[in-house]
Amino acid sequence: MRILGVDVGGTKIEITGYDEKFYHIKRIPSNEDNLKKLNSILINEAEGFGAEAIGIGIAGWLEDRRVVKAPNLRYKDFQFNLPVPFILENDANCFAYGVQKLRFPEILYMAGITVGTGIGMGLILNGKLFRGRGKAGEIGHSVIHSIARIPDMLCVCGGRNHLECYFSGWSLEKKYDDFKRVIKENSEQIFREKGYELFIQEVTHLVTILDLELVAIGGGIGNKLSQEIVKRDVNTMLPPPFTCRVEIIKEDGMVAKGAALLAEDMLNKE
Numbered sequence: 434m435r436i437l438g439v440d441v442g443g444t445k446i447e448i449t450g451y452d453e454k455f456y457h458i459k460r461i462p463s464n465e466d467n468l469k470k471l472n473s474i475l476i477n478e479a480e481g482f483g484a485e486a487i488g489i490g491i492a493g494w495l496e497d498r499r500v501v502k503a504p505n506l507r508y509k510d511f512q513f514n515l516p517v518p519f520i521l522e523n524d525a526n527c528f529a530y531g532v533q534k535l536r537f538p539e540i541l542y543m544a545g546i547t548v549g550t551g552i553g554m555g556l557i558l559n560g561k562l563f564r565g566r567g568k569a570g571e572i573g574h575s576v577i578h579s580i581a582r583i584p585d586m587l588c589v590c591g592g593r594n595h596l597e598c599y600f601s602g603w604s605l606e607k608k609y610d611d612f613k614r615v616i617k618e619n620s621e622q623i624f625r626e627k628g629y630e631l632f633i634q635e636v637t638h639l640v641t642i643l644d645l646e647l648v649a650i651g652g653g654i655g656n657k658l659s660q661e662i663v664k665r666d667v668n669t670m671l672p673p674p675f676t677c678r679v680e681i682i683k684e685d686g687m688v689a690k691g692a693a694l695l696a697e698d699m700l701n702k703e
C-alpha cells in the first residue's frame with residue numbers, strides 16, 4: 434500500500450511517502466501561495482508516488498473533518514478535491530498517533546504535544562485518538578491569565594492570554610529579534626521563560642486530570658527542549674503518587690508519518 438503523509442504546519446509543508454517504510458519527499462514553505470495551491474501540489478505528488486490514499490495533518494481546528502479555524506496558517510479556505518481517498522486530521526493528533534504507533538505501542542494513555550509556530554496537542558486515551566467533538570486538545574488556546582497575573586496579551590486566534598501568547602514560536606519570535614539563534618545556540622534560555630513555567634503547569638494539569646502515562650513533546654521548539662529538565666519539572670509539580678514519563682521526540686516528520694498511518698487505517702477499514 435503506497436500512501437502520502439502530509440504535514441501542513443505554520444512554517445512548512447512536509448510531504449512523506451509511506452510503503453512499509455517512510456520516504457521523505459518534499460519540504461516547502463507554508464506560505465500563502467503554496468497553501469492556495471495545496472490541492473494541486475498533492476495531486477502531483479500522489480501521482481508521482483503512486484499513492485492510493487493521502488493523510489493530511491493540518492495546523493487547524495477541525496469539526497466534521499473540516500478546518501473551521503487555522504490561526505497559524507496564512508490561508509484558511511481549504512477545499513480538497515483529490516483523486517484518491519484522503520483523511521484530514523489535526524496535525525497534533527497526527528503527531529500523537531504517529532508517536533504512539535511507531536514508538537510506544539504499549540502505552541494507552543498519552544498526550545503528544547507539538548511546540549512549533551503554535552502549540553497543539555493530540556490525546557490517546559485507552560489506546561485511541563480522542564477528538565472530542567472534533568477540536569479536542571487545543572491546549573495552546575487555554576486561558577492562563579488568572580494564574581499568570583501577567584499583562585494582557587492578544588492571541589493569533591483572536592482570544593486573549595492564551596498559552597501560545599507566552600510559549601510558542603510566534604510569541605517568542607516577537608519577543609526576541611534573533612529567536613532562531615537563541616533557540617539554536619542557547620536553548621537553556623527557554624527554561625528561563627515565564628512561558629515555559631506556564632507550559633509545564635498546563636502539562637501537569639493534563640496529567641492529573643487524565644492520569645497520563647506519557648507526555649511526548651515535539652515540534653520545532655519542543656524538540657530542542659531537554660528531556661531531563663522537562664521530566665524533572667513536570668514530576669516536581671505533580672502531586673504524588675502521580676508520575677509521568679516525558680519523551681522529547683527528535684525524529685523528523687512525525688506529523689506526516691502519523692497522517693500516513695491514519696490514512697492506512699482508513700483504507701484497512703474500507
Ligand SMILES: [Zn+2]
Pocket residue numbers: 573574588589590591592593595597
Ligand atoms: Zn488563542
